[in-house]
Amino acid sequence: MRHALLILLKRDLLLAFRHPNDLVNPLIFFLIVVSLFPMGLKPDSQFLPMMGSAVIWVAALLASMLSLDNLFRSDMEDGTLEQIGLLPWPLSALVTIKVLVHWLVTGIPIVIMAPLLGMMFNIPPEGIRALMLTLLLGTPVLSLIGAIGVALTVSLRRGGVLVSLLVLPLYIPVLIFGAGSVWDASLGLAIRGPVLFMGAILVLALTLAPLAIAGALRISLE
């Protein structure tokens, strides 16, 4: 089974890299959304560092969600999802790999881009460190929760807006803790508590979300 999971990992990464546009677009989206916000304010605004953490987090959340749309859709449309559903391995393990690939190709680049954007917002170094740390813990949760929403709607013709309706409310805790700790860290406060809590959320999502995704996919495959 481990062999099969590795093959799936390889396959999905290969497929991702055969569509470089799909890889880069969410990141460009992330960049554009983040840079739009300061333009809505006065140029010398003092709110920038205050808003920075929230803006970067919200943009990361949207970029992650929008790029999830294709997680199962193309596999559904060409029938490979059926075949995956008929493999003699637990579906929850297989979908975890698919989510992992999504995180590798969108979550990680977001984490890497974040410090640059943080500097654009004049976030102090402590805040930037917290930003990277919380994004590192939070983006996998975004991928996992988002995948549930995508799995529930993949068989519907018009899933796009519906997914955001289902998923965004569930993203709120991650957003609150993520953006909150960046803000705290910028003020020089300790952020151990919220960071540990984010870690706990990640562990919980890792254990429960694959089951929900697999269950949802079985329904979508009917």
Add this chain to the structure above:
Amino acid sequence: MQHDLLDFGKWTPFILWCYAITAVVLITLTIVAYRKEKRLIREIAQKHRRDNRGTS
């Protein structure tokens, strides 16, 4: 404490709005439920009449 009916000093509009909105929402919900069932029964009865005429 003694009241004039529905007079709560300066907060009167707030309190009355609360009760009014609640009443409207709950009554609408109830009416919708009752009418929905009535409509469904009528619809199903009609379909059965149609079917019966078709077979006889």
Add this chain to the structure above:
Amino acid sequence: MWVWFHKLGSPPYFYRFSTIVLPWLAVLTLILFSVGVVWGLYIAPSDYQQSETSRIMYVHVPASMFSMSIYMVMAMASAVTLIWRIKLADLVASASAPIGAAYTFIALITGSLWGRTMWGNTYWEWSDPRLMSELILFFLYLGYMALNSAYEDRRRAARAAAVLALVGVVNIPIIHYSVEWWTSLHQGSTTRGTQFAATIDPSMRYPLFVMMGAFAMLYAQLLLKYTRCLLLDGERNNAWVKEMVKQHAA
């Protein structure tokens, strides 16, 4: 008890049972609401701290309390749907959603109006954890209903929505905790809310209990009614529905 529960799971029995119970529930709801409203608005004294505005409590507290409980009912019914595939459980979950959403809406509106009387000039205070949780709960209800109606096939809709409800119920404590943490950052604590429901003066507690009973009975009544609608809609081609409709017409 179990036998009865099992019997209730069969649609025709449920339908007959609810036909008998519904009128009684309707009367009871009406009585409780009349008593509660009159008591709350007229007879009950005003709180010495909050003046007359504490009267909002009689609608706000039951609505927000049941908005949460209804979600729990939905989640439990969803679990039953997924595990035992009992059709009625799915209908109970689907029928609960609009009622829960309406209760949440009431809790939001009354909470905001009540807040306005305390916060001064704002109708919305982001630092109030209860209102925030209520708002997110409202989103969860909306998402559930949107997903439920997006599927054309009833059975798939039921199961997909059930998965969502369970995911939501796992999230509720996390959301609650995160909102609490977040609002504590903004150090805007409020003295309002459900916590004093237990400590308040009996003269205010009894009308509150009456209103809670009224909201509960209304939920029960609407739940039965909406479930019956979904049942009729889904089973319209079954023999017992035809029989029932015939009796109804006669």
Add this chain to the structure above:
Amino acid sequence: MSTPASPTSLETLNLRCERGDRTLFEGLNFQVAAGQLLQIEGANGSGKTTLLRTLCGLFESTAGNINWCGQSIHADPASYHAQLSYIGHLPGIKLELSPRENLAFSQGLRGQSISQNDLLNALDAIGLYGFEDTPCRHLSAGQRRRVALARLILDKSQLWILDEPFTALDRAGNQRLSELLAAHLLQGGLVVLTSHQPVILQDVAINRLALE
């Protein structure tokens, strides 16, 4: 794998499936034993595809049982799926990948390691010689279907469930598929398929089941 207690067979007991509020079929009983082919016939919308998907375990029946070797397919889905090859309406191949990559991945996912030689032989046998490394998006519909059918050769599973396998195939492809089916049955395999055209195989009796 331990030998099954009862002989290899696929049977349904009182199967009933619904879509929406419509009953597609009910009280369906049949058995397919080793070396047998069952062709399911019926008009469009009679539930053929749903029946096949139910047999695979993708669709959940409202009532009744499906047994594989005397045991419900839901009791141990993993070992059932290990012996099942399903080819549905959709070929289940990735257009971005070449036939060779597609097969390598689909076999790898099943946990079988396949030598390059076997792979090329399978593609050759199904008539895709010279197209091994062409991205599937440049292949015709019939050729894509052949890539999917090549899986049957490599899977080495006992039970084949095929949804309209002959569509989009030309006469030569038809011929090859028929040979493939005959050889599989001769080795004691089981086939359930739907097809609009009559299936003619040498030396093989074909059972038919009509859905209304």
